[in-house]
Amino acid sequence: MNYFGKGAVLVLMLILAAQALEGRLQSCNPSGKIRGKKPPPGQCNQENDSDCCKQGKLYATYKCSPPVSGSTKAVLTINSFQKGGDGGGPSECDNQYHSDDTPVVALSTGWYSGGSRCLNNVTISGNGRSVTAMVVDECDSTMGCDEVHDYQPPCPNNIVDASKAVWKALGVPEGDWGGLDITWSDGRLQSCNPSGKIRGKKPPPGQCNQQNDSDCCKQGKLYTTYKCSPPISGSTKAVLTINSFQKGGDGGGPSECDNQYHSDDTPVVALSTGWYSGGSRCLNNVTISGNGRSVTAMVVDECDSTMGCDEDHDYQPPCPNNIVDASKAVWKALGVPEGDWGELDITWSDA
Numbered sequence: 001m002n003y004f005g006k007g008a009v010l011v012l013m014l015i016l017a018a019q020a021l022e023g024r025l026q027s028c029n030p031s032g033k034i035r036g037k038k039p040p041p042g043q044c045n046q047e048n049d050s051d052c053c054k055q056g057k058l059y060a061t062y063k064c065s066p067p068v069s070g071s072t073k074a075v076l077t078i079n080s081f082q083k084g085g086d087g088g089g090p091s092e093c094d095n096q097y098h099s100d101d102t103p104v105v106a107l108s109t110g111w112y113s114g115g116s117r118c119l120n121n122v123t124i125s126g127n128g129r130s131v132t133a134m135v136v137d138e139c140d141s142t143m144g145c146d147e148v149h150d151y152q153p154p155c156p157n158n159i160v161d162a163s164k165a166v167w168k169a170l171g172v173p174e175g176d177w178g179g180l181d182i183t184w185s186d187g188r189l190q191s192c193n194p195s196g197k198i199r200g201k202k203p204p205p206g207q208c209n210q211q212n213d214s215d216c217c218k219q220g221k222l223y224t225t226y227k228c229s230p231p232i233s234g235s236t237k238a239v240l241t242i243n244s245f246q247k248g249g250d251g252g253g254p255s256e257c258d259n260q261y262h263s264d265d266t267p268v269v270a271l272s273t274g275w276y277s278g279g280s281r282c283l284n285n286v287t288i289s290g291n292g293r294s295v296t297a298m299v300v301d302e303c304d305s306t307m308g309c310d311e312d313h314d315y316q317p318p319c320p321n322n323i324v325d326a327s328k329a330v331w332k333a334l335g336v337p338e339g340d341w342g343e344l345d346i347t348w349s350d351a
Helices: 013-025 109-115 164-169 273-279 328-333
Strands: 032-035 058-061 072-078 104-108 121-126 129-139 159-162 180-186 196-199 222-225 236-242 268-272 285-290 293-303 323-326 343-350
Touching (some): 072 164, 109 273, 129 159, 159 164, 268 273, 273 293, 285 323, 293 328
Parallel strands (some): 072 159, 104 129
Antiparallel strands (some): 121 129, 268 323, 285 343
């Protein structure tokens, strides 16, 4: 895989400033570094000018990717997913190899989102054209420079790693294959269908904290699960719910993003699984609008739409796929009378 884009773009100062602001607000900070190891003889397939790890060089790792929107900026790279190609072993999603003539892609770890996009289609736009391709693998941003990763560096956090068929469909001359600025959109988000159902279990005595009138699972009841959320726009419709993120609150354990508790007086939220996007919005701000007011709050947790009715989820049902679960501070800032706290139709956007 070649991760280097080509060419330079000249833009007006106003556009540069806007892009700088966007990059800051949607920042995905490194999670660590790994030290490179020189590949043993015969390792590190460079079929598509893939980079090989250099002895002693430090490579940044990421557990997140930039937030997903209706048109997410990315860098298109090239990979062979067929047997013997520089993609290495079979694809993660289906344990299969895929022909270079099939439009398939791997996504950086944050966008791969634990496999929630596996075998779904994404639309890739670049070079004045668009193509639909199926997600079959992860471009691992968390690890690299070892045998499992063919002694290639960790993947950057903004990569769509594509088969030759994708590059051909975009009409890019073969001599220019390697790095291309693109946008991609998630076909999955355009129609967010249930991913399954789980059967409720009656909470054991002392389980299921109902501090904020939280629902508790009912024995035998079927609850719908989702791996996705409705599409994101500049003003995304959602339902605001209430949660306590402080120790002993109905939010349960520490928040997923930072392993910390947060006071009821701090404006923080959890987002449904699809919007949480594998943690790519962690510790970023969102703007919530409702009841004629707006408030900025920090994303600190996931409202899990994929699982529930077990000890880890305090025997509460799976989260619906359109929830912004907010601390009391958010409800106060929106000016909602305390007696009406619970559910409110809102819109939200990345701040």
